[in-house]
Amino acid sequence: MSHSAEYIKNLRVDHVGSLLRPQALKDAFRDHRTGTISAGELRARQDEAIAQVVREQVDHGLPIVNDGEYRRQVFLQSFSKVAGFEEWENREIPKRENAKPADVRPAEHAHDGACCGYSPVPLPLRRATRRLELVNNDILDEYAFVKGLTDTPAKVTLIGVDRIIHGYGKPQPQDIYPSLQAFIDDLVRIQRELIAGVAAAGCRYVSIDEPSLTGYVDPASIAEQIARGEDPAQNLSHAIAADNAAIAGHEGVVFGVHLCRGNRQSLWHREGFYDGIAERLFNELNFDRFLLEYDTPRAGSFAPLRFVPKGKIVVLGLITTKVGELETADGLIRRIEEASQYMPVEQLALGPQCGFASVIEGNLLTPDEQWRKIDLMLDVARRVWH
Numbered sequence: 436m437s438h439s440a441e442y443i444k445n446l447r448v449d450h451v452g453s454l455l456r457p458q459a460l461k462d463a464f465r466d467h468r469t470g471t472i473s474a475g476e477l478r479a480r481q482d483e484a485i486a487q488v489v490r491e492q493v494d495h496g497l498p499i500v501n502d503g504e505y506r507r508q509v510f511l512q513s514f515s516k517v518a519g520f521e522e523w524e525n526r527e528i529p530k531r532e533n534a535k536p537a538d539v540r541p542a543e544h545a546h547d548g549a550c551c552g553y554s555p556v557p558l559p560l561r562r563a564t565r566r567l568e569l570v571n572n573d574i575l576d577e578y579a580f581v582k583g584l585t586d587t588p589a590k591v592t593l594i595g596v597d598r599i600i601h602g603y604g605k606p607q608p609q610d611i612y613p614s615l616q617a618f619i620d621d622l623v624r625i626q627r628e629l630i631a632g633v634a635a636a637g638c639r640y641v642s643i644d645e646p647s648l649t650g651y652v653d654p655a656s657i658a659e660q661i662a663r664g665e666d667p668a669q670n671l672s673h674a675i676a677a678d679n680a681a682i683a684g685h686e687g688v689v690f691g692v693h694l695c696r697g698n699r700q701s702l703w704h705r706e707g708f709y710d711g712i713a714e715r716l717f718n719e720l721n722f723d724r725f726l727l728e729y730d731t732p733r734a735g736s737f738a739p740l741r742f743v744p745k746g747k748i749v750v751l752g753l754i755t756t757k758v759g760e761l762e763t764a765d766g767l768i769r770r771i772e773e774a775s776q777y778m779p780v781e782q783l784a785l786g787p788q789c790g791f792a793s794v795i796e797g798n799l800l801t802p803d804e805q806w807r808k809i810d811l812m813l814d815v816a817r818r819v820w821h
Contacts, residue, residue: 438588443640444689444723446498446784447816449750451693451726452592452642453510453790454503455797455805460484464508464795481506482580489584495806496813499640501590502581506573508795510644513593516571517625563611567621575632582637591633595645595692596622596681597674619677626681634685642691642726643682648674648716649696649728652707671712679721691724691750695789696733708735714742724748729770730755730788740777749778752788754812759804767815785816 463480466472472480485502492500504510574591581589599622600615612618630641650656651671660667682690696707709716709727717725717739725743728734729752743749753770754762767785774783791798791805 438639440639440687440689443499443588444748447820448498448812449642449691449724449726449784449786450497450809450812451752451756451787451790452501452504452590452644453507453792454488454505455792455800455802456503456505456795457484457487457802460505461795485580486584489581491806493585493587495809497587497809499588499590500581500585501592502577504592504790504792506577510592510790510793511594511598513574513591513629514599514625516573517567517569563618565611567625569625569628572629572632574629575636578633578638579636588639590640590642591638592642592644593626593629595643595647595674596626596677597645597670598647600673600677601647601650615673619673623677623680630681630685630688634688639687640689640691641682641685642693642724643678643722644693645674645678646693646695648692648694648712649707652709652711653696654707671715675715675719679719682721689724690722691726692720692722693726693789695728695752707733709739710735713739717742717747718744722747724750724784726750726752726786728752728788730757737774737777740774743778743782745782748782748784749774750784750786752786754785754787754808756787756789756791756798756800756805756808759800761804761807762811764811764815764818767811768819771815771819780819785812785819787812 460480463472463477467474467477485505488503488505489500507513574593578589578591596619600619612621633641648671650660651667651674657667660670678692682688694709725747727749729737740749751771751774753767771780771783771785787808791800
């Protein structure tokens, strides 16, 4: 099997990154937080769980694998080992007032008996206290461990610059960062260090999570930006420029970018169609693969795909990770055919709309339901793209 960048760029399936954690791993995080086990013991349990989930991905036939984000409590932690920020705090992530549960899912079907509970996770809102400096390349550690487990190529996932800007606090103190651009420049510098590390280790696929990009079509998010005295269009320009700068010049690496409207424990908190930003995103962002949430009417129609240039791949996120009910092969094929009215089917791929566990608790479905969805994805891709 070829593991070239061209092979990876044209994969017909993908999964965003996070997979449901086994209960033993969730218990290990809890025990470490309470001081019951050491950091070394937590690491050993993570290693064991990652080895198992990589075997499962290979056994199910996924052409590219990752560690399921099993070393993280929340997907944002790819950027946690950065000096100059306030310390991470173990407390609840505030839920926006318009956060809503998934459209269908009886509470009694929740995989761990909990429905929409909010256990403590590292709060991703911190302020800079001095100029930022990378302490440890966590995604390199994640990649190196997976690479040693399998010959199947592995991907890494990384929070995007725009999500960091919105999640890590601004404006910054004037004596540390005299302007927003100076802050962004340091974020980009650190992102480039992270990516350069995994690229040098042989990683050929880096996927950037940029859920904040849907904030530029969500009416509530746009109103919040305006209320802060910001220009959403200018913010989008900052986001595009920053992400392009972060991924520029890493030869031989395929870059994907993922957009969604919220995914914590099967909740969503944004609305808005891609139409308002599609032309700019598809033509100005220098990514090879666009992983787009498309599992509910909240994402709108496939019409914005008409702006996708030749040479770029769109991974249609038609398979929901929010509920366990299994999609049908015929239904997915019909939707792929609908999308192909706006761009060639040769530029399309299939995937889940988001991760299965953006936070450690996971979405409200069972591991068996998760793997059935992955098997269905693979089956449909074989039928559509042979």
